[in-house]
Amino acid sequence: MHPNDGFRELDRHDCLRLMAKVPVGRIVYTRQALPAVLPVNFSLDHDGAVLLRTSATSELIRAIDGAVVAFETDDVDADRHSGWSVVVTGTATVVTDPAEHERLARTGTVSWVPAPQEVFVRIEPELVTGRELVGGHSLYGVDLTA
Amino acid sequence: MHPNDGFRELDRHDCLRLMAKVPVGRIVYTRQALPAVLPVNFSLDHDGAVLLRTSATSELIRAIDGAVVAFETDDVDADRHSGWSVVVTGTATVVTDPAEHERLARTGTVSWVPAPQEVFVRIEPELVTGRELVGGHSLYGVDLTA
Numbered sequence: 001m002h003p004n005d006g007f008r009e010l011d012r013h014d015c016l017r018l019m020a021k022v023p024v025g026r027i028v029y030t031r032q033a034l035p036a037v038l039p040v041n042f043s044l045d046h047d048g049a050v051l052l053r054t055s056a057t058s059e060l061i062r063a064i065d066g067a068v069v070a071f072e073t074d075d076v077d078a079d080r081h082s083g084w085s086v087v088v089t090g091t092a093t094v095v096t097d098p099a100e101h102e103r104l105a106r107t108g109t110v111s112w113v114p115a116p117q118e119v120f121v122r123i124e125p126e127l128v129t130g131r132e133l134v135g136g137h138s139l140y141g142v143d144l145t146a
Numbered sequence: 147m148h149p150n151d152g153f154r155e156l157d158r159h160d161c162l163r164l165m166a167k168v169p170v171g172r173i174v175y176t177r178q179a180l181p182a183v184l185p186v187n188f189s190l191d192h193d194g195a196v197l198l199r200t201s202a203t204s205e206l207i208r209a210i211d212g213a214v215v216a217f218e219t220d221d222v223d224a225d226r227h228s229g230w231s232v233v234v235t236g237t238a239t240v241v242t243d244p245a246e247h248e249r250l251a252r253t254g255t256v257s258w259v260p261a262p263q264e265v266f267v268r269i270e271p272e273l274v275t276g277r278e279l280v281g282g283h284s285l286y287g288v289d290l291t292a
Contacts, residue, residue, distance in 0.1 A: 023224040028174050028181040035174040035216040037183065039231050041224070070181040078169040078187070085185050 010130035015086040016048050018075070018130065025073040027052070027123075029064050029092075036063070042071070048125035050088050051104060056117040064092040064121065071123050076133070083133050090126035094119050156276035161232040162194050164221070164276065171219040173198070173269075175210050175238075182209070188217070194271035196234050197250060202263040210238040210267065217269050222279070229279050236272035240265050 010018070019025070028037050038060060043051045050071045054060055069092045076083030095101050104120045156164070165171070174183050184206060189197045196217045200206055215238045222229030241247050250266045 024222050026172060026183065026218060026220075028183045030181065034214060034235060035176065035181070037172065037174045037216050037218040037233060039218075039220050039222060068180055070183050072172060072183040072185075074172075074185050076170050076185060087183060089180060
């Protein structure tokens with residue numbers, strides 16, 4: 001990255017503030033040794049962890065429990081060539097502690113429609129990076145996120 | 147996936163038709179053994195290959211040239227709980243043939259602002275999968291894309 005390429009690096013506080021504005025992000029993981037990506041809705045825990053709610057028997061759970069994943073959110077205005085992108089990278093873990101599950105069920109992510117055997121997944125905010133794009137610059141090959 | 151979960155699988159034609167409507171997607175790859183994701187603008191070649199244009203010296207090029215990557219696009223209306231997502235998975239290759247570079251420079255992706263030493267990257271459409279979400283269903287853990 002170059003210092004004057006039209007991007008402004010975002011600090012952790014700004015990253016989490018922006019992420020909280022969008023309801024859907026994309027979880028990036030490995031599936032059968034290939035890169036995989038899945039849009040999901042989410043919420044943020046008080047410590048910046050990404051919270052998903054999904055079926056305990058889903059293919060996603062089998063692929064990500066215990067693995068390091070990336071979770072991407074963005075909001076880009078193509079007409080104005082402006083926007084932002086934030087990526088949280090960290091270990092994804094199914095919440096198995098009953099008290100923690102209860103807390104999240106009370107305060108955390110609300111499903112649009114409940115799925116069977118729902119569990120929460122936490123993605124630890126081990127690395128939180130983000131960039132804001134100032135209008136008029138190309139996105140090509142320019143890493144909005146790190 | 148269950149047959150009546152509110153999703154409709156999209157065929158290759160519909161996937162490419164929808165992708166052509168959005169200017170920005172997200173390239174998913176591996177960076178230093180970690181999952182990485184980067185929003186970029188793109189266009190589609192006549193055969194459905196994803197075309198990016200970036201600096202030959204970018205970190206992205208070093209990470210993806212010759213590697214299998216995923217390229218995700220989506221358009222989700224969170225209020226109406228509807229939308230679609232398409233993923234192209236295939237090998238990314240820097241276009242080195244001068245005639246092919248010339249063709250793409252003439253007909254392909256146009257940079258918002260040119261970068262130094264620009265090259266084209268083709269992502270072969272080896273696997274094209276997509277789903278359309280019918281309103282009212284949860285996105286949690288539901289694979290919109292495969």
